[in-house]
Amino acid sequence: MVTSVISDMDGVIYRGKQLIAGANEFVQKLLADKTPFLFLTNNAEQTPLDLKLKLESLGIHGLTEDNFITSAMATAMFLRQQKERAKVYVIGGGGLINELYNVGFSISESNPDYVVVAKSSTFSFEQLKKAVRFIDHGAKFIGTNPDMIDPVEGGNEPAAGTILAAISAATGKKPYIVGKPNALMMMLASRKLGVHPEECVMVGDRMDTDIVGGMEAGMKTALVLSGVTTTDMLNDFPYKPDYVFNHVGEIDFKSL
Known part of the structure; x- marks a missing residue:
């Protein structure tokens, strides 16, 4: 039931x-x-508070932050179980960075332990180069989710999976996807x-x-x-x- x-x-x-x-x-x-x-x-870009406020702006009221769980939260929880302290290179938004900070990880471009990738509206060729270099040098490759597209008004737009595919093609390595x-x-x-x-x-x-x-x-x-x-x-x-x-x-x- x-x-x-x-x-x-x-x-x-x-x-x-x-x-x-x-x-x-x-x-x-x-x-x-x-x-x-x-x-x-x-969605790893936004925090539970962001999502609550977004729904309120659309006319849905009565929710709390406890009504949400995001792939960013799950990714941070998973990585914390794997390693107590870690340096992470992030491709993604503030929601993901916030959750990684919450479990005690540092965001770094100096020999990171992990490259963690989510959807990013500001993804650049420079970020692609850095991610590839870090993974080639031993950083673990993590994806928050595999979605290739996200539905938006008027159609669809590229999502995390497209960025993961580019990095995977360049490194020959597949990410572990938490979401x-x-x-x-x-x-x-x-x-x-x-x-x-x-x-x-x-x-x-x-x-x-x-x-x-x-x-x-x-x-x-x-x-x-x-x-x-x-x-x-x-x-x-x-x-x-x-x-x-x-x-x-x-x-x-x-x-x-």
Whole structure:
């Protein structure tokens, strides 16, 4: 029986700066029914406070920072388990840097232990050169998430996966990716909610991250067609979601 909800954000709640139909009703129903839930996002650019404020600007109120877990948070937690102190070269935004600082890591271009890569709107050839050099000299290659594109109003834009691909092509090395579809991300979320994965439903718009990650963690999965995945794409995958909806406003969790 589903008692808790873990939901993606990009392509599920909003596209860029535009709220998706039914999203506010979806959140308000979760709050009214006191359903345990988390927004789990591969977005590593923003902090939970940033995301809360963003949703408020779109008209969704009543959330707290505890309602969010990001791939930046998961990456910092994972690396802290691997090494107590570390120097990190970062390609990514303030959200990722903040989380790495929070676990006691230093941001450095002097013999870093890790090269950590997320989506970056300011990614440059100079950063690419530095990342390649550090990895060639032994730094561990870490990606926050593998998403190749992100849905925005009017279409899609390149995401973390495109930067990871460039670095991987130049170094011949593949990154270890912490965020979705790694089931580690799902397990951290269910642990934060205090429930078993089989009690959760994972709601997302991506078959290759949200749905496969939820499935491998033992969760029910609900695909929404408001983001990246279309109905025509479903047959391209060797697995399927438990449920398919046009948008989150159609979901009645009591019937799952």
